[in-house]
Amino acid sequence: MITFLAGGDETCKLIRGLRSFADDSDLAVVAGTADGMWVSGNYALPALDAVLFLFSGMLDTRDWSGIRGDSCATARFLQTMGRSEPIIVGDRERAVHIARSDLLAAGLPLTAATEVIAGQFGIASTLLPMSDDEVHVAVECDGEWLHLLEYERMQPPVSAIQRVVPVYPRRPRAGAKALACLAASRAVVIGPDNPVSRVLPFLCCEGMREALEERFIIALSPFSPRAPHRPEIEAMLFAEGFSPDAAGVRRLYGDMVDVFVQDARDPVEVEGAMRLNYALTSQGRAESLAWDLMAVIRQHAGA
Template sequence: MTATDALRIVLLAGGVGGSTFATGLRDEIAGRGGSLTVVCNTGDDLWLSGLRLQPDVDSMLYALAGVKDLAQGWGRAGDSRRVADELAAWNVGWEWFLLGDLDLGAHIARTSWLREGLSPTDAIARLQARWDLGATLLPMTDTEVDTHVVLDAAGTRMHFQEWWTRHRARLEPVRFENPGIAVSVPAPGVLEAIAAADVILVAPSNPIVSIGPILAVPGLADAIRAASAPVVGVSPIIGDAPVRGMADVCLRVAGVPCTAAGVAGHYGARGADGVLDAWLIAAEDAEAAASVDDLGITAHVEPLWMSDAARTRALAVAALRAAGI
């Protein structure tokens, strides 16, 4: 890069942690005159009540638009539930999967465009055109690769959203699957953004069910390994516990220790067929820095709690600094 080049950042993200981090990153990049492309997890997607839902995409959309319900971490701020209550009266949908009226508007618009023949990439482009997000959102793939939770050796399964939201991850799974992902391809623009990036960041999202499906799309992890940009990840684990949600259950099922070093080892070093060059860990996990370094990944100890906008932006600055920017 030269002093006149515009900084190009690619972020792999999903979930609440990913959307929160993206807001601070967007604000910092905007101050530097750069651009942000977010490759969103679509493994959480599902069909419900005849509508196509993309929870991680929408969380990212609402967060960057400044309309996310910050109290619950997802959905639209100030939303109401008249339509959801009416659907419940007809026994349609999942009564435990709360969808507000404004949120349903996005799902209806998306589904309408998909049924008209638009791709998920094109539908997301239309959704984000409503607001000045300061970023470009891309799905990881246009292929439907919803996450299934396999509960036993007989293959009993349910959709990830039911396991996560209704059962709060209390049912012990055998494994997670994304049917169809082996034949999926990266969505249009994803590989080009990775190849052109000055920095590639991995958000503090669930490593197994948010970042895992992104990296499982054929060709995507290879593109990251081949990129000229440094790859920096932010640990979603602080003090041997997930910052939010039930990521510890997902990690246990995948055989990954619920530690900052354990997740770093799961992603692996780019020099050893993994994807990371550097890894941000919390001060609470500073003793793990040597173990991360031993993996061939450079550890950076930083404050990771994104408790307000200033701290979130400071974390983005730290991630860019770890990339030499």
């Protein structure tokens, strides 16, 4: 089994590429929950939901979030009532939030609630949240703290970013089933998502880093000259004391990663990095990269 740590849309693109030639039953995803937010009484988890929608064939791949063809009548009507929400939620997407919140209110942990919803969608892959405990990322911009989703919606100048921190009432524990999933995996892939806001929250979960250190891990740099520029990643790396490039990402991940993958055209030199041609800008390129990664896994982690 191959397990992905999925924190954002770039990993979803890579997973879609791999699904073109791999069975869903051989894939697992531990999804980040640090973008969780209660919206009008319901628990939104965009990163987790993106994976749910991807595997169920509903994901809107124009922006890699939400449900394809969804309407926003509820959100718009709330606006007319003077009750604007911090993020725009589609109507069918909201139904998923309601179902999740009902399951949580009934006493189910987030892992079990996710399994119920995935089962209702007929998903064959293993899909689990990183933790059953609530945690979210906050971004400090010019002295004001913003929830990660608010930051992404407002898109303040990257020069305003001062700190990026996980927020929780108590240190979250990695989900028991997530840890068991990692232990059963022959390889773990950390996709090219934002390493600070989307990947580091995994490592703040008690037990997660130790579990990952026991696995064969491939991590992909989020920087590619052939992909759209992502200045927010550079700014967040700099704010956390890392160089705003692939070398900074490699240092952030440390010894936990066995193979660090860079785009072949990235001018930044990272000692020991594997160079591959990639940019997740099309289905074909995602499939090509996924094929190359599978070759690496077969070579280093067995068939």
